[in-house]
Amino acid sequence: MTIITLCVAGFAFPDWAYKPESSPGSRQIQLWHFILELLRKEEYHDVIAWQGDYGEFVIKDPDEVMNYDKLSRALRYYYNKRILHKTKGKRFTYKFNFNKLVLVNYPFIDMEFSAVPLPFCAPPVPTGASTHFRFPPSTPSEVLSPNEDLRSPGVMFSSVVRRARGSVSDCSDGTSVNSEIEEGPAVPVEERAAERGVSGGGYRSIIHPRLSHETLFRMYQGTPQHTLDQEVQPATGSTPTLCPPSPCPLCLGREERVS
DNA sequence: AACGGAACTC
DNA sequence: GAGTTCCGTT
Numbered sequence: 458m459t460i461i462t463l464c465v466a467g468f469a470f471p472d473w474a475y476k477p478e479s480s481p482g483s484r485q486i487q488l489w490h491f492i493l494e495l496l497r498k499e500e501y502h503d504v505i506a507w508q509g510d511y512g513e514f515v516i517k518d519p520d521e522v523m524n525y526d527k528l529s530r531a532l533r534y535y536y537n538k539r540i541l542h543k544t545k546g547k548r549f550t551y552k553f554n555f556n557k558l559v560l561v562n563y564p565f566i567d568m569e570f571s572a573v574p575l576p577f578c579a580p581p582v583p584t585g586a587s588t589h590f591r592f593p594p595s596t597p598s599e600v601l602s603p604n605e606d607l608r609s610p611g612v613m614f615s616s617v618v619r620r621a622r623g624s625v626s627d628c629s630d631g632t633s634v635n636s637e638i639e640e641g642p643a644v645p646v647e648e649r650a651a652e653r654g655v656s657g658g659g660y661r662s663i664i665h666p667r668l669s670h671e672t673l674f675r676m677y678q679g680t681p682q683h684t685l686d687q688e689v690q691p692a693t694g695s696t697p698t699l700c701p702p703s704p705c706p707l708c709l710g711r712e713e714r715v716s
Numbered sequence: 717a718a719c720g721g722a723a724c725t726c
Numbered sequence: 727g728a729g730t731t732c733c734g735t736t
Contacts, residue, residue, distance in 0.1 A: 529718075545718095
């Protein structure tokens with residue numbers, strides 16, 4: 458049922474994560490939603506995390522991202538849409554334009570001025586009318602859905618991030634707001650191609666396939682695990698579906714295209 | 717590393 | 727429409 462499209466690896470995205478009104482019916486998760494989700498999980502803070510200014514995040518380990526070249530291209534398309542912009546001077550760092558944005562549909566962002574500090578950082582910044590967002594400690598049961606049906610790990614989110622370094626289980630981060638990361642490995646994109654093999658559909662690929670269900674489960678820790686079967690929102694005619702069959706966009710790619 | 721055009725897929 | 731994949735350029 459549902460609204461919640463369960464896509465793999467434990468990632469269950471609720472309806473709001475899918476294309477909004479603009480594209481009713483679309484069950485393709487949007488990249489920025491996915492990025493936001495990753496940003497919320499500590500497990501991935503070694504790979505991508507809030508950093509610097511409000512809304513600014515950095516891809517700490519592009520080497521872990523399966524194909525930064527493609528990912529970054531997708532991100533660049535957000536420039537015109539004003540969803541993101543590049544933080545110049547800081548490698549692999551982008552910034553969400555929370556101001557004018559899009560947060561419509563993103564329940565985790567509280568448009569109210571709540572003083573709750575972000576778990577992982579983004580400094581509160583008042584930009585004019587906007588807002589201050591925060592990620593609620595516990596998820597609204599109406600939006601998120603846990604996964605009770607964790608099925609094939611690796612179907613959707615499998616490869617953008619090859620592995621959450623450190624330990625998936627206990628990201629002792631301690632510093633997400635730190636300074637800059639940089640030391641970019643500058644790895645040739647081509648090399649990463651070798652490892653991707655997973656198929657799935659969308660950004661499902663940012664996470665390493667080898668994450669266990671349990672681990673993935675934790676991503677939604679705090680989420681009531683009982684809402685899964687129900688509709689969170691009657692999305693306009695959304696049909697219950699599982700992840701798109703399409704091959705993982707970000708991850709596959711060039712394997713056979715070597716010719 | 718970052719950008720962006722272009723063809724292409726879904 | 728939203729990427730995905732390539733690829734030339736800066």
